[in-house]
Amino acid sequence: MSLLFSPLKIKDVEIKNRIMMSPMCQYSAKDGHAKDWHFVHYGTRAVGGAGLIMFEATAVLPKGRITYGDLGLWTEEHAQRLKHITNFIKSQGSVAGIQLAHAGRKASLQLPKDGDGPLRDAEGAWEIVAPSAIPFGNNYQVPTALSICDIHSIEESFANAAQKAFVAGFEVVEIHAAHGYLINEFMSPATNKRTDDYGGSFENRIRFLLEIIDHIKFVWPDNLPIFVRISATDYVDGSWDINQSIMLAKELKKKGIDVIDVSSGGLVPDAKIQYDFGYQLAFAERIHKETGIMTATVGMNTTAEQGEMILRDDMSDIVVYGRELLRDPYFALNAAKVVHDDIEWPVQYIRAKNK
Numbered sequence: 001m002s003l004l005f006s007p008l009k010i011k012d013v014e015i016k017n018r019i020m021m022s023p024m025c026q027y028s029a030k031d032g033h034a035k036d037w038h039f040v041h042y043g044t045r046a047v048g049g050a051g052l053i054m055f056e057a058t059a060v061l062p063k064g065r066i067t068y069g070d071l072g073l074w075t076e077e078h079a080q081r082l083k084h085i086t087n088f089i090k091s092q093g094s095v096a097g098i099q100l101a102h103a104g105r106k107a108s109l110q111l112p113k114d115g116d117g118p119l120r121d122a123e124g125a126w127e128i129v130a131p132s133a134i135p136f137g138n139n140y141q142v143p144t145a146l147s148i149c150d151i152h153s154i155e156e157s158f159a160n161a162a163q164k165a166f167v168a169g170f171e172v173v174e175i176h177a178a179h180g181y182l183i184n185e186f187m188s189p190a191t192n193k194r195t196d197d198y199g200g201s202f203e204n205r206i207r208f209l210l211e212i213i214d215h216i217k218f219v220w221p222d223n224l225p226i227f228v229r230i231s232a233t234d235y236v237d238g239s240w241d242i243n244q245s246i247m248l249a250k251e252l253k254k255k256g257i258d259v260i261d262v263s264s265g266g267l268v269p270d271a272k273i274q275y276d277f278g279y280q281l282a283f284a285e286r287i288h289k290e291t292g293i294m295t296a297t298v299g300m301n302t303t304a305e306q307g308e309m310i311l312r313d314d315m316s317d318i319v320v321y322g323r324e325l326l327r328d329p330y331f332a333l334n335a336a337k338v339v340h341d342d343i344e345w346p347v348q349y350i351r352a353k354n355k
């Protein structure tokens with residue numbers, strides 16, 4: 001059997017292969033609610049054989065959405081609509097995960113199709129929050145620095161969403177601590193200028209994330225995995241970097257986090273990043289090898305052979321495919337052929353399996 005199609009058991013969840021669909025915003029929700037689009041989009045990737053399907057960044061509060069089109073999970077009704085989708089994903093033998101997020105100073109943006117910039121008042125802009133009152137870029141709204149009381153309230157919102165994620169049938173939650181959104185903004189010296197318990201030292205900057213984890217663990221079953229997606233570096237001199245990511249990984253391991261999903265960037269608009277296969281792989285490998293925690297590696301993974309090589313060289317435990325799965329929802333079914341594995345196909349498609 002190939003490594004890419006070997007199962008992975010994390011706590012009580014068995015994932016049938018190492019292919020994870022990366023969380024990718026669909027900008028197609030209404031008031032945070034999933035629509036037919038989400039059912040077809042996620043359902044098709046389950047039919048296509050991906051082992052773990054990570055739903056897009058899902059806001060824990062209305063004001064934590066990046067755009068009006070983001071998924072949200074702050075009411076029972078949000079959970080009920082998602083349950084319909086997770087039931088179908090399970091019926092196909094895949095595992096459904098959900099990325100819980102708060103967009104911080106990168107909230108209140110236009111849909112990408114409308115320009116991706118900050119929403120103007122006439123377009124329904126809402127007040128945004130961050131650790132410090134520093135805007136993302138020129139022309140972006142200046143966020144309000146969060147009070148301690150508001151920090152605690154957002155932490156509780158993550159737990160509220162995690163509890164609803166369980167009701168909605170998700171078996172993995174991923175905390176979105178990457179890409180310059182709220183948690184990442186606390187971690188990074190470039191965006192966190194606080195002088196209280198949540199700013200300054202490394203311990204203070206990661207406190208918000210660690211407290212969110214504690215809150216989530218109150219409501220999320222012990223036998224189900226928790227992932228954290230991080231940006232291994234901000235690509236900003238003197239800010240968050242791979243060494244701090246490794247220090248963080250050690251803390252997360254102590255907290256019982258199962259997998260670190262290793263991405264990078266997103267904190268500042270002008271970071272210089274060379275986008276090639278493997279551009280984030282060395283970060284995942286170092287975190288995995290230097291701390292022993294499981295990692296998922298993402299970024300320009302497009303082929304089965306790459307996945308096989310990553311696993312063979314023990315650079316990561318899970319291979320995450322993003323845009324490749326947008327181009328080809330049946331990527332996993334086809335990848336199995338490439339690595340000469342005979343996997344089960346949906347019965348409806350058996351006649352297409354071999355020619």
Ligand SMILES: Cc1cc2nc3c(=O)[nH]c(=O)nc-3n(C[C@H](O)[C@H](O)[C@H](O)COP(=O)(O)O)c2cc1C
Nearest residue numbers: 022023024025056057298299300301321322323324
């Ligand atoms: C349309 C789109 C939406 C995305 N939304 C999210 C998201 O919700 N959460 C997240 O962590 N990353 C998001 N990303 C980043 C991807 O998850 C992934 O890390 C990135 O595309 C690199 O992987 P790839 O080269 O395999 O696509 C998004 C990327 C795309 C293309």
